[in-house]
Amino acid sequence: MSADRPTRVGLRVVALGYLALLLLIPVGVVFYRTFEHGIGAFWASITTPAAIHALFLTLEVALIAVPLNAVFGVVAALALVRGRAPGKRLLDTLIDLPFAISPVVIGLSLLLVYGRTGWFGPWLTEHGIQIIFSLPGIVLATIFVSLPFVAREVAPVLQEVGDEQEQAAATLGASGWQTFWRVTLPSIRWGLMYGIVLSTARAIGEFGAVSVVSGRISGETDTLTLLVEKRFGNFDVAGAYAASALLAAIALSTLLLMSLTGARRSDS
Amino acid sequence: MIAVENVSKRFGDFAALDDVSIEAPDGKLTALLGPSGSGKSTLLRVIAGLEVPDSGTIVVSGTDATRLPPQKRGIGFVFQHYAAFKHMTLRDNVAFGLKIRKKPKAEVTAKVDELLHLVGLDGFADRYPSQLSGGQRQRMALARALAVEPSVLLLDEPFGALDANVRGDLRAWLRRLHEEVQVTTVLVTHDQEEAMELADRIVLLRDGKVVQVGAPRDLYDQPADEFVMGFLGPVSKVRGELVRPHDVALSHRPEEGWEEVMVQRVVHLGFEVRVEVVRSDGEEVSVQLTRAEADALEPEAGSIVWLNAAPTPQGRPQAA
DSSP states (O other): OOOOHHHHHHHHHHHHHHHIIIIIHHHHHHHHHHTTTHHHHHHHHHSSHHHHHHHHHHHHHHHHHHHHHHHHHHHHHHHHHTOOSTTHHHHHHHHTHHHHSOHHHHHHHHHHHHSTTSSSHHHHHHTTOOOTTSHHHHHHHHHHHTSHHHHHHHHHHHHHHOSHHHHHHHHTTOOHHHHIIIIIHHHHHHHHHHHHHHHHHHHHHOOHHHHHHHOOOTTTTOOHHHHHHHHHHTTOHHHHHHHHHHHHHHHHHHHHHHHHHHHHHHHO | OEEEEEEEEEETTEEEEEEEEEEEOTTOEEEEEOOTTSSHHHHHHHHHTSSOOSEEEEEETTEEOTTOOGGGSOEEEEOTTOOOOTTSOHHHHHHHHHHHTTOOHHHHHHHHHHHHHHTTOTTOTTOOGGGSOHHHHHHHHHHHHHHTOOSEEEEESTTTTSOHHHHHHHHHHHHHHHHHHOOEEEEEESOHHHHHHHOSEEEEEETTEEEEEEOHHHHHHSOSSHHHHHHHSOOEEETTEEEOGGGEEEESSOOTTOEEEEEEEEEEETTEEEEEEEETTSOEEEEEEEHHHHHHHOOOTTOEEEEEEOOOTTOOOBOO
């Protein structure tokens, strides 16, 4: 660092001030407002049947979506980095699609495909399968929006590790499957963890796509983010803050996990 | 024994191997020597099964291995950059092949201890590769390859990533190890000195083709062509003829048939003294003298001496 002391201090003040204005103050206000009327009010607000249901629905969706994304992400990263098949370019572009498309558009497109009047709608109705306005739809929307994280974290790690260790394993007699479990997976584990944490944070926080496909039925298809918005819209500001605080707490714990894995990652 | 028969391999437009046939005899160390791009590493990877040849066959210990995956060839492979399993301790690295073969635990432990002792890494069993030096990592890689008792050991520029002095030590160590273990070995190198020191047989490759095969001494004394001669050691050109710089004699007295030259530069390299002289037609010749010869001659820049390029008994190739 060649910058002199006043410059350094100035830069720090600007950076911290920017963060405070955009991030720390709003989040701080949420927590302040939440506990303004004491912990009892907060507790009552997050233990209503609707709130408890929303919390568990949010966790349930994340628990289904994130493992599926993790498996897909690792397979996609392997195909991108190790694969020799044509179509790699296409896959590379497709993986980023969820980043490029607005979540609302993603929700609408799911509606067009799986909704009552959508492409598969009549067939699904006939067989008594409900996707839209129900858990499968919410899971689909969540998978879609959080799809790229694992692949995008794992691919560069795979690239950096190279394939010599895998070749060495092969010459030592390991099958493709054994090589994957014993050599490839351990060498990408921190990248994978990081991708999973990011994917989880996104899955829990998703609003746009989920709001389109969930139908927002209280106590049935409301996730935590939807609940926050609904309470806010119904002038239940304190309730909205309480649910927000809960969401923020989950997000903060995933972030904490992420920085812990980040620390481990820089060791190795 | 390994027999490679009429193997060709192309990467796009580039012919990495062009109808190559070689043999690596049992218990011997065969060096694949050549400049970069000569196809030597590709040939080794084809033998290992890490590359599939476009045509030709690979026979390892009497069985056709051309279509066998690397897992089934009974080989040990050592990579230039070690390919250590970074997340495993030394012990687990060396034990890898044995665990894959589901050997009993006690047997694995005993074998790993034996191998770590063989490669001089006792006491390092619980370290991770990142805690070892390059030379130690490469010895670990050798122990790992030897653990599965391969019928063939393949070494791809094993010392290429190491410092010059570590390389020298490891080379001597590998020679002793090979005498002890006597496993059929194929070594890829671009370093002629390494090949001369270690190999029983040298296969010299260039542009994907075998140029010459033979004992190190045969290649040095009876090179098939100018390229082989130049690759195996320094050469000087006198009157259009190639000679080894140590086959050129200098004298401070004129003798019958000797030629008058002027000394340009004298370089002392310890035991060896390199004298650069220029002939009357302007051609520069590099001469290698021992220190005793140089002391007798006392060459100085600008002084006149007489030169004789003694023809070697085998004759030498004509320069193009």
